[in-house]
Amino acid sequence: xxxxxxxxxxxxxxxxxxxxxxxxxxIESYRKHLNDMADVRGISAITVNGHASEVxxxxxxxxxxxxxxxxxxxxxxVPIVSGIYADSTAEAVRLARMAENAxxxxxxxxxxxxxxxxxxxxxxLAHFTSIAEATSLPLIIFQFPVKEPLSYGxxxxxxxxxxxxxIRAMKDGSSxxxxxxMAVREYQSDTFSVLTTHSAWLLQSLVVGxxxxxxxxxxTIANLQVELFEAVRGHDLEVAQAVAARIYSTTQAFYCNxxxxxxxxxxxxxxxxxxxxxxxxxxxxxxxxxAEVERIAELMRVAQVL
Numbered sequence: 001x002x003x004x005x006x007x008x009x010x011x012x013x014x015x016x017x018x019x020x021x022x023x024x025x026x027i028e029s030y031r032k033h034l035n036d037m038a039d040v041r042g043i044s045a046i047t048v049n050g051h052a053s054e055v056x057x058x059x060x061x062x063x064x065x066x067x068x069x070x071x072x073x074x075x076x077x078v079p080i081v082s083g084i085y086a087d088s089t090a091e092a093v094r095l096a097r098m099a100e101n102a103x104x105x106x107x108x109x110x111x112x113x114x115x116x117x118x119x120x121x122x123x124x125l126a127h128f129t130s131i132a133e134a135t136s137l138p139l140i141i142f143q144f145p146v147k148e149p150l151s152y153g154x155x156x157x158x159x160x161x162x163x164x165x166x167i168r169a170m171k172d173g174s175s176x177x178x179x180x181x182m183a184v185r186e187y188q189s190d191t192f193s194v195l196t197t198h199s200a201w202l203l204q205s206l207v208v209g210x211x212x213x214x215x216x217x218x219x220t221i222a223n224l225q226v227e228l229f230e231a232v233r234g235h236d237l238e239v240a241q242a243v244a245a246r247i248y249s250t251t252q253a254f255y256c257n258x259x260x261x262x263x264x265x266x267x268x269x270x271x272x273x274x275x276x277x278x279x280x281x282x283x284x285x286x287x288x289x290x291a292e293v294e295r296i297a298e299l300m301r302v303a304q305v306l
Contacts, residue, residue, distance in 0.1 A: 003071075003105040006079035008138055008169035009193045009211040010044025011225045013037045013218025014052040015070070016267055019280040025062060029276055031073045036275055037219065038074040042226035044212065046074065047108060049083035052216035052263045056085065057282040064098055071103035079105030081140065081214075087112050089130050096135040107131070108140045108171060108214070111150045118149050121156045128164050138168035140195070140214070143183075145175035154182060161192055169193040171214045177201065184209045199251045203244040206232040220266050220273070221250050221305060246303045253299035261288065268293050272306055 015037065018029035037046050048070045049055045049063045058066070063082075070080045082104040086092040089112070096107055109131060115123070132139060141160060144150040151174065152160070160167055170187075172194050174180050184194050188209065195214040196205035202213065206229060213225050224247050231240035254265045263281075268288055270276040279287060288296075300306035 003103050004079045006105040011229050012045045012214040013222040014047040014050045014216045016219045017053040018276050023282050034073045038077050040222040045079040045081050047081040067102045081106045083108045085110045089127050093134040096131050100135045100137050106138045110142045116149050132164045132166045139166050141170040143170050143172050171195050173197045181208050220269050249299045249303035253296045268296050272297050
């Protein structure tokens with residue numbers, strides 16, 4: 001199957017990973033979850049095999065299963081972006097080839113965890129070049145917060161864009177409004193898009209000019225993200241502010257400390273909404289205490305989602 005073309009813009013929710021009590025993948029619930037997202041009017045793609053779907057605990061075969069299932073279930077309706085999460089370039093290349101064969105339309109390339117010790121620009125460039133040589137699919141850079149070693153310098157991002165033509169976008173998680181605006185003003189073009197994932201200041205980042213949203217929160221509030229994106233694009237500030245006020249409460253529900261629990265909280269929200277039967281997560285992640293689940297429920301009610 002030839003994957004649908006995708007320009008790497010728009011609202012792109014990232015899928016969660018439904019699990020049974022024994023930590024095996026609940027494929028039936030996963031298919032329903034994919035349908036729930038694909039049914040949201042206005043989304044442009046769905047991301048699988050990312051942080052939101054607990055990719056760090058998934059084997060190569062499980063990642064292939066999740067991608068193939070997504071392509072089978074909703075791939076005829078929306079493009080599928082597959083995460084490339086690997087600690088070595090060789091494994092990243094292997095995943096990229098698998099993803100293209102399975103029907104992905106684009107690849108979201110995570111930095112190898114070894115870069116947490118620091119990296120040189122030539123390492124980053126070589127990593128992306130090797131992936132690009134292995135696949136014809138468009139690539140999306142995953143930019144981490146600038147205070148973390150896994151992030152790329154502003155000049156490094158420029159070198160990547162200039163050197164690897166199939167890099168078409170960046171998921172901007174820089175957590176720095178100045179750097180985010182620099183990326184939009186200096187690098188965004190007809191062939192390269194900045195996609196915000198800054199739920200804490202989603203409205204502001206869209207007003208600056210980001211061409212889309214790529215976020216795990218889209219698993220649960222993609223409709224609100226679409227409303228906000230369209231309101232900003234339509235220059236309707238009043239509507240944008242009203243939607244942003246609702247999103248603010250969901251941000252408080254999902255993105256408080258510790259950050260490692262953000263997608264656990266989204267799973268709990270899915271259970272509260274009746275969309276998933278279970279909020280089981282794979283260790284070392286642990287399910288949330290009852291008091292936090294109740295806090296999530298209250299904030300979802302404030303957001304008029306629950």
